[in-house]
Amino acid sequence: MKINVYKPWGSGQLFLPSVSILDRYLIQEIIPPFVFGVGLFSSVALTVGTVFDLVRQVAESGMAVSIAVQIFLLKMPEFIVLAFPMAMILSALMVYGRLSSDSELIALRSCGISLYRLLIPTLIFSFLITGLTFGFNEVIVPAANYRASITYEQALNEGQLPIQEDNIFYPEYDKIEIEGTDKKISRLVRLFYAEKFDRGQMLEVTILDRSQPDLTQIISSKSANWNFAQNTWDFFNGTIYIVNPDGSYRNIVRFDHKQIQLSRTPLDLASQKRGFDEMNIAQAQDYLKLMKLSGDQQRIVKTKVRIQQKYALPFSCVVFALLGVALGSRPQSTSRATSFGISVMVIFGYYLLSFVTGALGQKEILTPFFAAWLPTFLGIGIASFLLVRASK
Structure with a gap:
């Protein structure tokens, strides 16, 4: 990144950072496929995870279409957030794969620009998406999921609050x-x-x-x-x-x-009962305090693992960005279909590993911290290895 000097009106000088043409070019290339990926992955996940069930409830249980639409809209933030890291790897693969297949990477590197320098705009963008993901998961998603759950139960109980x-x-x-x-x-x-x-x-x-x-x-x-x-x-x-x-x-x-x-803890447990996807970190911490009062070690450990996963999940955006750049920079032609296929395999492997380490954490084989963060550490390690190989 260059530092340009701007001279304001009057005497004196003001130093302001400016984004280089290369950085603007890469960011402009990343944003369209990222938006496309968010729409693609969120719509697929939303259809499989929510729409089929809502259609069945409308057809079989007589749920009002307006209620089904309301629940659909309330569930959207959860699946949009899940699509952020998936879209990150897809966009990185598509952009850097196209640069590689069009020999633009070779031209840039022949001018003395290293792959690590080309990585910086995507890495910064991934950190911005990480912050956005964390914000969504803390502010919007838990409240929307909880409201969707209440609306769903009220609709199935003919407008009355069900037994909680x-x-x-x-x-x-x-x-x-x-x-x-x-x-x-x-x-x-x-x-x-x-x-x-x-x-x-x-x-x-x-x-x-x-x-x-x-x-x-x-x-x-x-x-x-x-x-x-x-x-x-x-x-x-x-x-x-x-x-x-x-x-x-x-x-x-x-x-x-x-x-x-x-x-009083039984009352607190019953009246404040929420799923982990309906709690932000502060609410999960409060729930953990209730579990500690009960002395139920299994639920205490499970809650600790879920809290750490809430911290770790947003950083999957960074992991997927690094993997996308490393895999896309290989000297071979990468089509959109190939990029999508690679993205799906990497996403499946990452979340499978997260599920396994989470289960090991709940069995106390791994600590809650490593159960949540091990996939992130391994992903960064593998991506770093691939980046070193691609930069040679």
Whole structure:
């Protein structure tokens, strides 16, 4: 990039950066195929992921066409964002493949311009798309997906809010020491289960309470509400079974209404339930705090992996840009069909690797950080290797 000197009116000088003709040329070449790729990949993904299901609901369940269109529009941001990295590799392959097949790369390199210098405009553009992807995923996509989910459920339930959650399951754990060792193991101290959560009310609640070493309580109740004024649970129409350590019943108590001091976390889990694609990073962090309160290690690890993936996903744009430049710069003719085929293979391989590493992270074979970022690191490493070979 050159630094040109501009002389403003009056005395003095002002130094402003200007984009070289080469940079403008490459960026102007990249933008049209990138826009084409976004439209292509997002429309294909949207059709497969949403349109078929909406058409089936309109035909079989009587969903209104206007509601189906609304859901379709709400789901569009998610698939557009998914198309950004895919379009990045397609545009890079098409542009640099055409430059290579037309011998423009040879002409530029004969003038002393290296492949690394030709990479800079595309790399800068990919970082801009990375920022755009991150912004979409944080601000627009979670809210749109959540609204689409609510609209979909309301339409299937004839305009009424459905029961928000079924099978609320909340275990509480505590660490206990193993006698004769310094090791600690997790011990279940309380288990909260409700069949349904309907507009703030838990229905058909069962609680297993093992918090006291020599006593076990089983609480069964038709319903339970959280008492915000007293920060406790109000249980209605239930029975408390008190069990001795040998398994025999010590006492049975029936009640119409009883207040019990328990954690509010089951209410938070049920009322704030969202899929990971309906949460931004801040909401996922809040959900992680709730999981830590429950002590459910499997869900804690899964949430940590998903949070790291939210950070890592936008940088796939950079990975695909580097791979596109490296593969497109090879001295051979590359048609649009070939570019599309290569793009599909690279995209499939990258997301397959992401799925595998994510699963390994949830199994705690990899840390959440490496589970999310390993495909990015490997992609950058492979692209760097190919760029070094192509530059020779």
